[in-house]
Amino acid sequence: MSDQLIILAIIYPLFVGVVTSLMPCRERLLAIWGMVHLALANLLSLGLLVQTLTEHQVTYHLSGWAPPLGIELRATVFSGLISWLISAVALVGFIGGRDTWKDQVGERLPHFLALFFLLVAAFQGLCLSNDAFNLYVMLEISSLATYGLIAFGGGRAYLATFHYIVMGTIGASFYLIGVGYLYIKTGTLNISDLAQILAGVPWTEAYILALGFLIIGLLLKMAVFPLHLWLPNAYTYAPDATSILVAPLSTKLAVFLMFRVMFDIFGGVIDDNIPSWSLFMVLLASFGILAGTSLSLAQRDLKKIFACLIVAEAGYMLGGLWLHDPRGNVGALFHLVNDAVATLVLFLVVVAVQESVGGRNLGHLSGLFRKSPLTAAALIVVAFNLIGVPPFAGFFSKATLITGAIASGRLEFVVALLLASLGNLVIFFRILERAYFPSEEPFEEKWTRSKRGDVLGALALCIGLFLIVLGLQSNTIMDLFIRPVVPL
Amino acid sequence: MSLIQSGFIYWFFVVLLMIGMYGAVGKDNLVKKLIGLSIFQTAIILFYVSIGFKNGPATIPILQGGHGEPIKDIAAASYFNPVPHVLMLTAIVVGVATVGVALAVIQRLYAEYGTLEENEILDKIANS
Amino acid sequence: MKRLALVMSILLGLLLLKGTADFPQFGDPNSPASAGHPNSSEDSHVSVRYITEAYGETHVPNLVSAILADYRNFDTMFETTVVFTAGTAIFLILRLPLGVLARRRSKAEMPRTLPPLARDPILEMACRVLFPPIQLFGLYVLTHGHYSPGGGFQAGVILGASFILLAIGFDLRGTLSRLPESVYNPFTALGVAFYIGIGLLCLVLGGNFLDYEALRQVVPLSSQEIRSQGILLVECGVTVTVGSVIFAIYTNLVSRGLHREGL
Amino acid sequence: MTWILEAFLLLFIIGVAIAALESKCLLTSSIILGAYSFMMCLIYAALGAVDVAFTEAAVGAGAGTVFFLATILRTDRKTSR
Numbered sequence: 005m006s007d008q009l010i011i012l013a014i015i016y017p018l019f020v021g022v023v024t025s026l027m028p029c030r031e032r033l034l035a036i037w038g039m040v041h042l043a044l045a046n047l048l049s050l051g052l053l054v055q056t057l058t059e060h061q062v063t064y065h066l067s068g069w070a071p072p073l074g075i076e077l078r079a080t081v082f083s084g085l086i087s088w089l090i091s092a093v094a095l096v097g098f099i100g101g102r103d104t105w106k107d108q109v110g111e112r113l114p115h116f117l118a119l120f121f122l123l124v125a126a127f128q129g130l131c132l133s134n135d136a137f138n139l140y141v142m143l144e145i146s147s148l149a150t151y152g153l154i155a156f157g158g159g160r161a162y163l164a165t166f167h168y169i170v171m172g173t174i175g176a177s178f179y180l181i182g183v184g185y186l187y188i189k190t191g192t193l194n195i196s197d198l199a200q201i202l203a204g205v206p207w208t209e210a211y212i213l214a215l216g217f218l219i220i221g222l223l224l225k226m227a228v229f230p231l232h233l234w235l236p237n238a239y240t241y242a243p244d245a246t247s248i249l250v251a252p253l254s255t256k257l258a259v260f261l262m263f264r265v266m267f268d269i270f271g272g273v274i275d276d277n278i279p280s281w282s283l284f285m286v287l288l289a290s291f292g293i294l295a296g297t298s299l300s301l302a303q304r305d306l307k308k309i310f311a312c313l314i315v316a317e318a319g320y321m322l323g324g325l326w327l328h329d330p331r332g333n334v335g336a337l338f339h340l341v342n343d344a345v346a347t348l349v350l351f352l353v354v355v356a357v358q359e360s361v362g363g364r365n366l367g368h369l370s371g372l373f374r375k376s377p378l379t380a381a382a383l384i385v386v387a388f389n390l391i392g393v394p395p396f397a398g399f400f401s402k403a404t405l406i407t408g409a410i411a412s413g414r415l416e417f418v419v420a421l422l423l424a425s426l427g428n429l430v431i432f433f434r435i436l437e438r439a440y441f442p443s444e445e446p447f448e449e450k451w452t453r454s455k456r457g458d459v460l461g462a463l464a465l466c467i468g469l470f471l472i473v474l475g476l477q478s479n480t481i482m483d484l485f486i487r488p489v490v491p492l
Numbered sequence: 493m494s495l496i497q498s499g500f501i502y503w504f505f506v507v508l509l510m511i512g513m514y515g516a517v518g519k520d521n522l523v524k525k526l527i528g529l530s531i532f533q534t535a536i537i538l539f540y541v542s543i544g545f546k547n548g549p550a551t552i553p554i555l556q557g558g559h560g561e562p563i564k565d566i567a568a569a570s571y572f573n574p575v576p577h578v579l580m581l582t583a584i585v586v587g588v589a590t591v592g593v594a595l596a597v598i599q600r601l602y603a604e605y606g607t608l609e610e611n612e613i614l615d616k617i618a619n620s
Numbered sequence: 621m622k623r624l625a626l627v628m629s630i631l632l633g634l635l636l637l638k639g640t641a642d643f644p645q646f647g648d649p650n651s652p653a654s655a656g657h658p659n660s661s662e663d664s665h666v667s668v669r670y671i672t673e674a675y676g677e678t679h680v681p682n683l684v685s686a687i688l689a690d691y692r693n694f695d696t697m698f699e700t701t702v703v704f705t706a707g708t709a710i711f712l713i714l715r716l717p718l719g720v721l722a723r724r725r726s727k728a729e730m731p732r733t734l735p736p737l738a739r740d741p742i743l744e745m746a747c748r749v750l751f752p753p754i755q756l757f758g759l760y761v762l763t764h765g766h767y768s769p770g771g772g773f774q775a776g777v778i779l780g781a782s783f784i785l786l787a788i789g790f791d792l793r794g795t796l797s798r799l800p801e802s803v804y805n806p807f808t809a810l811g812v813a814f815y816i817g818i819g820l821l822c823l824v825l826g827g828n829f830l831d832y833e834a835l836r837q838v839v840p841l842s843s844q845e846i847r848s849q850g851i852l853l854v855e856c857g858v859t860v861t862v863g864s865v866i867f868a869i870y871t872n873l874v875s876r877g878l879h880r881e882g883l
Numbered sequence: 884m885t886w887i888l889e890a891f892l893l894l895f896i897i898g899v900a901i902a903a904l905e906s907k908c909l910l911t912s913s914i915i916l917g918a919y920s921f922m923m924c925l926i927y928a929a930l931g932a933v934d935v936a937f938t939e940a941a942v943g944a945g946a947g948t949v950f951f952l953a954t955i956l957r958t959d960r961k962t963s964r
Contacts, residue, residue, distance in 0.1 A: 011829045018701065019816050025708060025809045066694040068831030072664040075694045115712045118809075122705050129698070137579050141698045144586045145705055151593050152709025155600070158716075162601045163613055169594045170516055173529055180536055180583065181636075187576070188543050188643055191652035192666060201659040213639035495889040496929045499646035504893055506636045508900060510629040515904040518625025521962040523909050523955065527916050530947065531900050534923050537939070541932040546654055547647035552931045553671070554768065555681035566675065568668040569649045572931040574683040575667050576653070578692060580935045581684070582699045585773055585862075588947045589706035592869045595954040596710040599876055602958040608909075609962070684934040769933040777941040784949060866946050874953035 009052045010064045010077050013087055014128045017045050017094075021121025027114045035102055038117055042095040045124070049088040056084035060488065063134070071134075071194050078134035078196070082337060082489040086131045086260060089341065093252050093348050094124045100352045100463060101245025103359065103456045108157065108243040116156070120249065123149040130257050136183045136193045136269070139261065140176065143225070146257075147172045150250055157243040164237035171234045175224030182218035185210050186269070198269050207273055215274075218265045219285075225258035228322050229292030232315040236299065239311040244355045247307070252347040255314060256340050259321045263337065266325060267491055282328045282412075289323030290420035292316065297427035306357060306364040309431060310350040313390065316424055317343045323417050324405045332408030333490045334482055339401035341481070342389070345471055346398065349386045352464035353379060360457030372439035375453065379461030380439050385468035387432035389475075392425050397471045400478035501542045508535035520610050522598050526591060533587040537580045544573040553577065678847040680766045688771065689851040693830050697815050699773075700858050704812045707865035714877025747789030754782040762859050766848065772855035776862025783867045792875055801871070804864045811861025815854050830854075896922050910960045913951035920944035 020041045027034060056062055056079050064077040079087065098120070109116045126146035133139050151172070155165035187193060189210050190201045205211070227235035239251050266274055296316025303309045321343070324336025354364055360376035361368045373380040389398040402421055409417040474481065495501070512535055515528020544553075546569065553574035555566065598608065605613045644651035652658075656665025670687055680686040688696050755778075762775035787795040819830040827834025832850030833843060841849065896919065903915040920943040927936040 008823060008829070011823070015816060015819070015829065019813070019820070022701075022704065022809045022812045022816065026806055064828065066829055066831075067690060068828045068833055069691055072660075072666045073669060074691050112712050112715055115708050118708050119705065119712065122701065122708075125701075126698075135695075137582075138695055138698070141582060141586070141695055141702065144590070145698060145702050148589060148593060148702060148705045148709055151597070152705070152712045155593075155597050155709075156712045158600075159604070160617065162597050162604060163617070166522060166594065166597050166601065169590065169597065170525055170529060173590050174513075174516060174532070177532060177536055181539070184536070184540050184543065185639055187540075188651070188653050190657045190660075191654070192657065192660065192664065193575075193579075197660060197664060201657045204659045208642045210639045210642035213635060216635070495886045495893060496926055497647065499640075499643075501646070501926075501930070502640040502643070503637070504897075506633045506640070507897055509636065510633040511897070511900045511904065513629040513632055514625050517628060518622045519904065520621075521909070523951070524904060524912065524962065526951075527903050527912055530916060530943075531903070531919070534920065534939075534943070537935065538923065538926060541927050541930050541935055542646070543653050544932060545647045545930045546649040548649055550649065550931070552933050553683040554933070555675055555683065557681075566672050568655065568671045571671050571683065573654045573667045574670060574687055577684050577932045577935050578687045578695075580932070581688060581773060581938050582695055584935070584938050584942050585699050586702050588942050588950075589702050591947055592706050592873070592950050593709050593713070595873055595950050596713040596877075599873065599954055599957055600713060603876070608959050682934075769937045771934070774937050774941045777946050781941075781945055781949075870946075870949060870953060873950055874957065876957055 006051070006055055007062075007064070009048060009055055010062050010079050010132060011066070013045070013048050013052050013091075014077075014125055014132060016048055016125075017041075017121045017128065018125035020045075021118045021125060024121055025114050025118035027117075029111055029113050031105060031113060034113055034117055038098055038120075039095070041121075042091065042098055042124075046088070046091040046095055049084075049091040049128075052079060053084040053088045055079075056081045057484070072192055072197050075138050076134040076194060076196070077132045079132055080489045081485045083131050083260075085341065085485045086257075087128055089344055090124060090127045090131065090253060093344060094120075094249060096348060096352070096463065096467065097245075097248035097252075100248045100355055100460055101243075103460070104244045104355065108245065112156065116153070116245070119149045119152050120245075123153065123249065127253055127257055131260060134195045136186065136195055136198065138193075140180055140183060143176050143179065143261075146254070147176065150246075150254065153246040153250065154238050154242040157241055157246070159241060160237065161241040161243075164234070164241050168234040168238045171224055171231070175221045175231075177221070178217045178224065179221030182214045182216070182221060185214035185217065189214070195264070195268050199271050202270060202273055205273070211273070215265070215270055218269075219262065222258050222262045222265065223322075226255050226262065226318045226322065227315055228288065228318050229295040229315065230288075232292070232296070232318075235315055236308055236311045239314065240305060240308040244351075244358070248348065248351045248355065251311070251314060251351050252344045255318050256321075256344050259318065259325070259336070259340055262322075263325055263333070267333075271491060279328065282326045285326035286323050286409075286414050286417050289319040289326065290416045292319030292322065293420040293424045294427075297424045297431075300431055301427060304366045306366065306369070306435070307351075307354045309435075310347070310354065313350070313428070313431075314347060316427075317347070320402075320405060320421070320424075323414075323420075324408065327405075327408045327412050327414060327417070329408040329412040330490055330492050331404055331411060334486050335401055335404030335406075335408050337486045337490065338397075338404060338478065338482055342397035342401045342471065342474060345467060345474065346386055346389050349382060349389075349464050349468045349471070352460055352467070353382050353386065356382070356457050356460035356464055358457075359454045359460060366434065366438060369435060369438040370442040374442075376457045376461050378458055378465050380436075382461055382464035382468045383432075383439060384436065385465065385471065387428070387436060389468070389471045390428045391432065392428075395472055395475045397474035397478060400475050404482075497545060497547075501538070505535050505539045505542065508538065522601065522608050522610060525610075526594050526598070529594075530587065530591060533583065537583055537587075540576040540580045540583070544576040546572055677844060678851065679844040680848055680851060682766055682768065682771075684769075685765050685771050685851060685855075689854050690832070690847055693854060696772075696854070696858065697812075697819065697830070700812050700815055700861050703862050703865045704808055707808050707868050710869050710872050711877070714872045716877065743789050747785055751782055751786060754785065755779060758782065758859075758863075762855060763852070765855060766851065772858030773862055775855070776859040777866055779859065779863035780866030780870075783863075784870045787867075787870065787874070792871060796871065799867075801868075804867060807860050807864035808868060809861075811857045811859070811864070814860065815857035818850065818853055818857070892922070892925065896926070907962060908960055909955045909962055910952070913948060913955055916951065917944050917948035920947065
């Protein structure tokens with residue numbers, strides 16, 4: 005049984021999603037149904053994580069054909085961790101988004117949940133598949149499910165979704181061209197096979213372009229600065245139940261995919277060729293960080309502020325991956341985990357704020373502390389994390405990134421990281437100032453305490469405190485999960 | 493001499509890709525953008541399909557005489573490479589699925605703003 | 621924007637052309653894609669391996685079907701899921717909650733409706749005559765996909781198209797009264813569920829996911845025959861999903877998700 | 884001599900692709916896109932990909948065009964650019 009865990013981690017949410025679309029639209033029933041199945045999916049992923057820890061690498065041959073013939077799944081310790089992270093974020097997102105179902109989903113609930121589960125399955129597939137073309141299919145399912153989940157929010161979500169569709173499809177097509185260029189030169193699609201072949205070839209134009217197209221495609225999916233245009237609006241106008249799931253995972257999985265393209269496919273050749281690429285990519289990342297942070301500074305809508313922060317965070321990880329230094333890679337991957345959790349908290353806080361004060365503009369935040377202390381506390385926790393205060397995980401990931409950048413002499417990246425921390429300080433100062441020190445007393449009589457807001461605030465706070473655990477245990481986590489997969 | 497069954501097809505694929513890219517990015521009308529996207533995707537499909545072609549005695553990847561007695565001694569050089577064809581079946585279906593979702597979004601946009609031109613929609617958003 | 625797009629596409633074209641110069645000779649039977657890369661071991665030259673061995677292993681002369689539904693059937697399963705996902709997403713986007721619809725109607729903001737179309741006896745008769753052969757052809761494409769071009773996807777689209785023809789030739793409401801949404805909508809999910817179910821059955825019987833060999837424990841057939849039949853089974857699942865999703869997408873798109881009036 | 888015919892076909896496809904993008908009427912555009920898809924089927928078939936050609940004819944040219952038509956008849960068929 006245990007050798008089937010890896011396939012079950014993908015198939016289980018998929019099957020549940022397909023069955024969910026046949027369920028009757030009864031809210032309580034569906035809530036319990038979804039919760040139970042996501043909990044079970046969590047157990048499966050956790051089992052996979054334990055298995056990867058004991059066996060270091062789990063492989064699975066689909067339909068019984070050995071790898072180059074059939075499709076192969078492969079889990080390293082890190083992808084085991086990501087797999088569990090996906091299930092866990094999905095469970096929390098499910099619980100956090102449940103309150104918004106009534107207003108935003110209505111009678112379409114079974115179909116909404118079906119897409120939710122399909123998205124989880126596609127994310128799992130993205131993280132576990134070891135076949136370059138299968139990854140494209142997974143990329144497309146996750147995008148299609150995301151389009152549906154964002155667009156049903158209505159209003160401005162439609163135009164945002166359309167932009168997302170155009171840019172997402174172009175990104176996926178670039179990825180497909182990259183895979184095609186690799187296929188015409190090597191004749192295989194299996195990632196391990198590709199790595200083996202590429203290790204001994206002369207590095208010619210077709211390979212450079214293959215790498216280039218794969219990277220451009222993934223940059224579009226990651227929403228790094230000049231290619232970020234789709235992200236802020238899409239995430240801002242998405243229904244809350246969607247953004248809680250999509251925002252923490254979508255761009256991070258693109259980062260993970262880029263890591264795999266760089267080191268699993270091109271691992272053998274990239275070391276000799278990375279310097280010229282690195283020069284450009286780290287510069288791009290530094291610009292991306294600064295641009296994302298300044299975009300965020302200009303916003304007044306809490307959700308949009310956080311959506312723009314995602315653009316900045318993508319820059320951190322991009323830069324870390326291309327630093328040409330193992331510490332940079334470790335930092336980038338640790339930041340990936342930390343950022344997924346932090347973004348989850350951010351978007352939970354958005355829902356909690358909306359429940360507690362009835363709006364999410366900066367103006368609404370006035371007196372949040374009095375109205376929902378737990379939500380305000382969660383906001384502080386995640387602010388500390390994003391600014392990079394020890395002992396939060398954000399501090400350790402940034403510290404690792406900065407040591408990596410200094411070791412490889414990329415001072416512009418260091419400057420961008422420090423400036424971004426400063427920018428985050430300003431952003432969260434503006435938010436927290438209003439939340440804790442309102443300029444005028446709010447009208448107490450008009451306002452009733454929201455129980456849901458408090459519950460969500462408590463949930464956000466719990467996960468936020470998990471960031472401290474992540475920070476205190478950062479070295480253990482890096483040793484256990486990240487250093488084994490980063491080539492030294 | 494044949495143009496389709498020669499390296500010239502790469503030029504053709506690149507030209508179609510450029511047309512599609514221009515349509516998808518440069519056009520203002522949402523449906524036109526989508527048409528550009530479709531052309532873009534067919535160009536990629538053409539590229540993959542051209543990978544599978546083989547000169548010489550090769551023919552389509554359906555074994556000859558499959559209805560009768562078991563076939564023996566199949567030479568790889570006598571059939572086109574079927575792998576890119578398999579991949580492109582998937583890509584075509586994915587493409588049409590994307591187009592369907594995008595068209596649904598377009599209908600909603602039209603219901604919301606009463607136009608299909610992107611700049612007019614942006615104007616209406618800015619004015620509201 | 622236009623100028624930027626032009627520059628971008630020309631740049632893209634130049635890049636792509638630069639890459640094609642480095643490709644192996646067009647149509648070379650010994651190119652890496654067709655004959656395997658010299659750096660990899662002999663038995664991992666997939667294309668050669670598929671062409672020479674696939675018939676012996678699956679008894680399917682159409683190599684594309686064999687690879688699609690056996691060697692790479694995991695891809696195909698997700699491809700079917702893509703179709704299902706698209707159908708669900710379109711449903712979610714176009715079917716507004718009743719509350720929103722009511723608000724729309726009160727504000728008289730319903731999008732424009734088409735003028736009622738006159739019934740055309742010639743058209744209706746033509747549809748009536750065409751409908752059965754199209755469906756028959758769909759089934760032929762499905763079952764003959766092992767031997768000729770065709771398979772689950774094409775068959776599904778043809779079957780779905782036959783119903784679309786009815787909806788266009790007659791009217792949407794009449795078609796939907798014969799084939800209501802409550803009937804065809806479950807099939808969108810059932811096809812995928814059937815496909816996944818086959819995979820899970822293989823898994824329960826002790827094989828890997830979608831390894832048709834495991835089915836031999838319940839169906840006593842030779843290894844090649846069971847693969848051939850397994851391919852047919854999953855293609856049936858694909859057909860059901862694709863056919864019903866194509867029809868569902870059409871009905872939702874053409875009536876803006878309301879199903880009141882179509883073309 | 885086939886290359887003359889083929890050159891004609893290839894040029895025609897490029898012309899059709901541009902016409903689909905530049906036509907002032909969206910209905911025309913989408914019908915032209917269907918024609919474009921069918922002609923691409925010819926190319927796929929000429930390159931030996933019969934299954935791909937069949938799928939493109941059924942899915943791309945058939946279903947895709949119908950979806951485009953359904954949407955355009957439900958929205959606006961004119962475009963200024």
